[in-house]
Amino acid sequence: MWKFNKRILAQFDFFSIILIIPLVLTSNWLISEAVPVLAQKQTAYIGVAVITFLFVFLLPIRRRNWLIPIIYWANIGLLFAVEFFGTTRGMGAQRWIELPFVNATIQPSEFVKPALILMLAYLIQRKPPPENGYRVKDFLIISFYILLPFILIAKEPDLGTALILLLIGYGVLFFIGVHWKIWTAIIVTILLASPLVYKFGLHNYQKVRIKDFLSEKPSYHVQQSIIAIGSGGLTGKSKEEATQTQMKFLPIATSDFIFAFLVERSGFLGALAIILVYITLILHLMSLSIYNTDYYIKVVTISISFMIFIYMGVNIAMTIGYAPVVGIPLPMFSYGGSSFLNFMILFAIMQNLITFRYKDMYDDRGTKSFI
Structure with a gap:
């Protein structure tokens, strides 16, 4: 202190x-x-x-700041714990972990947000972007830290929280600087993959929400x-x-x-x-x-x-x-x-x-x- x-x-x-x-x-x-x-x-x-x-x-x-990666990986560990030891509430979503002796639960996906933001700050501070933005190698390294919690949270399923993490992560990269060719490739990939994601990647209740909308x-x-x-x-x-x-x-x-x-x-x-x-x-x-x-x-x-x-x-x-x-x-x-x-x-x-x-x-x- x-x-x-x-x-x-x-x-x-x-x-x-x-x-x-x-x-x-x-x-x-x-x-x-x-x-x-x-x-x-x-x-x-x-x-x-x-x-x-x-x-x-x-x-x-x-x-x-050496504690930041530890905090990030501790939160990833909690997300893995949800997969194996998590409890469900409504809609069959397995998002919570019961705390012993206190009759309470925690939702690890909420704590991942500050952990991910700090981790992005840590990575970017250690290796700032060059003049024309990050190239493929650095972009993929940072993307790994964004996509890992996204996949684990989307699997719970909690697509809303997962998408927020994804948007924040890549929004930061867009603001900080990534080469334009990478963004072009990402946009084309999203446009081509969207129908397949809707058909095979979404749960029924998520499709119902989209149809209602x-x-x-x-x-x-x-x-x-x-x-x-x-x-x-x-x-x-x-x-x-x-x-x-x-x-x-x-x-x-x-x-x-x-x-x-x-x-x-x-x-x-x-x-x-x-x-x-x-x-x-x-x-x-x-x-x-x-x-x-x-x-x-x-x-x-x-x-x-x-x-x-x-x-x-x-x-x-x-x-x-x-x-x-x-x-x-x-x-x-x-x-x-x-x-x-x-x-x-x-x-x-x-x-x-x-x-x-x-x-x-x-x-x-x-x-x-x-x-």
């Missing part, structure tokens, strides 16, 4: 924290209206996330979501008049379809305000990545911005019928501890790398340290 110095806070990125606060407060307000008991649990999740944030923030990440009439869940959004108007309805939520027509109103609940209660203006907060946060993180030459900061900040964009875009599109219903939460807004904790861990890692960058990169004599 670091011996804390108040001057270090001069480097702390307070703006991202300021943007997160309205998301958390608005979410807690909506959840408390729909299911008060869940709001109490969400408050507890937030408390745990804040403590975890402080713990991770104070870790000497850069000076102990492509059908003229949306599924029942999406229909109720669209009704809630349409009834919100410009400024929303009062709690008593928000019948879609209060009368339980809107399914999963506190998690998957919380955006529809938000629009019903606060209308177009409330939804626009939350979307603008997300957009500001994404652009702020992208600016941190663009204007930093340190690859640890570049990779982590752009990864978080991609992750928020994907989660937000898919969730909102899902509620209005423009994407299949895949159970992706609205980031730092939907009810649930795992997703919120993951984002707080990622923000803690980012804040650590930004705040302690000069302390980590230079010792007391002003010389560079590679420890």
Whole structure:
């Protein structure tokens, strides 16, 4: 742990924290209206996330970067453990591991996200891309670290989480730099392989979701979501008049379809305000990545911005019928501890790398340290 110095806070990125606060407060307000008991649990999740944030923030990440591959492979080991010792919940998906003696379970696929992002930062920092981007050899090496967790998670099956990892991983590579010929080959391969993947690679319930999305009439869940959004108007309805939520027509109103609940209660203006907060946060993180030459900061900040964009875009599109219903939460807004904790861990890692960058990169004599 670091011996804390108040001057270090001069480097702390307070703006991202300021943007997160309205998301958390608005979410807690909506959840408390729909299911008060869940709001109490969400408050507890937030408390745990804040403590975890402080713990991770104070870790000497850069000076102990040799631990990053160990953390990555430990998470891969947990994914293998799911294959052999995992438990199932609904739809037959084997995604959880039971913890002995505490009557609880963990979902290793959630912990892989920060582990993969850190591993990408570690690999790219050790060998930055040349002027025209990574060539085939380096691209394949980094791809191995992206594809391994993707395959293990997709096999559970949890295609939504697996695809998010894939998009984040290759989004980072696209941003950092890969030779254009490699991207051309990938695009052609995807176009040719897509029909075969649909026919032989997807489970039946995944095909049903795609068919529901492509059908003229949306599924029942999406229909109720669209009704809630349409009834919100410009400024929303009062709690008593928000019948879609209060009368339980809107399914999963506190998690998957919380955006529809938000629009019903606060209308177009409330939804626009939350979307603008997300957009500001994404652009702020992208600016941190663009204007930093340190690859640890570049990779982590752009990864978080991609992750928020994907989660937000898919969730909102899902509620209005423009994407299949895949159970992706609205980031730092939907009810649930795992997703919120993951984002707080990622923000803690980012804040650590930004705040302690000069302390980590230079010792007391002003010389560079590679420890």
